Amino acid sequence: MEKIGFVGVGLMGHGMAANILAAGYPLTVIAHRNRAPVDDLVAKGATEAKDLAALARACDIVHICAPGSPQVEGIVDVLVAEMAEGGIVVDCSTSNPVSTEAQAARLAAKGIGWVDAPLGGTPVQAEAGELAAMVGAEPEVFARIEPVLKTWAGTIAHVGGPADGHRMKLLNNFLAMGYGALYAEALALAEKTGLGTRTFDSVIRGSRMDCGFYQTFMGYAVEGNREAHKFTLTNALKDMTYLSAMAGGAQVSNPMGAAIRNSYALAVNTGGDGGEDYVPHLVDFIARANGIDRD
Structure with a gap:
């Protein structure tokens, strides 16, 4: 063998x-x-x-x-x-x-x-x-x-061929990290307007907007499981930086990618510890940036 x-x-x-x-x-x-x-x-x-x-x-x-x-x-x-x-x-x-x-x-x-x-x-x-x-x-x-x-x-x-797997992975993570950035902002807005995280989740969970990534993200945001999705904020930022380079090399406009990257850069550069903080914890950083106390 x-x-x-x-x-x-x-x-x-x-x-x-x-x-x-x-x-x-x-x-x-x-x-x-x-x-x-x-x-x-x-x-x-x-x-x-x-x-x-x-x-x-x-x-x-x-x-x-x-x-x-x-x-x-x-x-x-x-x-x-x-x-x-x-x-x-x-x-x-x-x-x-x-x-x-x-x-x-x-x-x-x-x-x-x-x-x-x-x-x-x-x-x-x-x-x-x-x-x-x-x-x-x-x-x-x-x-x-x-x-x-x-x-x-x-x-x-x-x-x-060689490198196509990595290209596909960056596109996959573009979607996944994009979901994370969207969920974090949606929950901040839900909290700020008085709806709250649990009301938001009660409507989205089980709907067409639900998916496996949503469930692991909400495993922390709703249920408080810090290890629901063990992928670090630092790795998310790294991957979105690689995506930006790939888009630049292909001369493709990538404004959504830039916005998503900025969400993770905010978290990493305002205290996100890549050894402790995972992608679902982005919800806390976006909340704090908007004056929301999730504790």
Whole structure:
């Protein structure tokens, strides 16, 4: 079987790696800041590499789950030097497509394949092996990687070549972060006009305006569950910044994207802690900006 490496076994990566391991693939992982996921995977049968170079040399296919393009680029710096020809790198991060194209070209020059497979879903879905993957890869590379993707993804959409998966992911997050910005402003207006959050929710929930994202957002806004949707404000701002760059490169007017980005920039720059504050918490920042006390 293919020998799999996994770099970034955090909120999403731990579940993905556990499912790869459960499917019988030999798995090598590497620790970063939090040892708990690594220790759990090693207890299940994974091997821990002493460093990234050792992981690269030991594996045929290496998954990356990193915060963004700068981190992915640093990881690829090592992989391109240490992986054997015929290997494959799978970037599951939400990355800048311009950077993605450059990393794919660097690896191709060394005979190493590239797959961008950004994720749709939550850590709960990652643990269950039910994530969605938007995949950019050459057809022959996709054919080889698909059985591995199926260990952790319930839905796989091969949308095109290298970087197309990341383009699709940015469009997906454009919609998702847009929902979050709309909900936060709608709730501020509901509070300010006297309707209130619960009245708003009683009308929208179950209507045509309801959706899965609405329900996890309201899991915090209405029910107070701080971990209802564990995607940080910092990551939301990063993704909307990448979307802006993509729109600029395509010379497409993107005023809605700019407005959404500004909502998350407001939160991050007025105290949003990327380690603690998640997208549904945007409702608190928009409320405070409008003189509303949600406590």
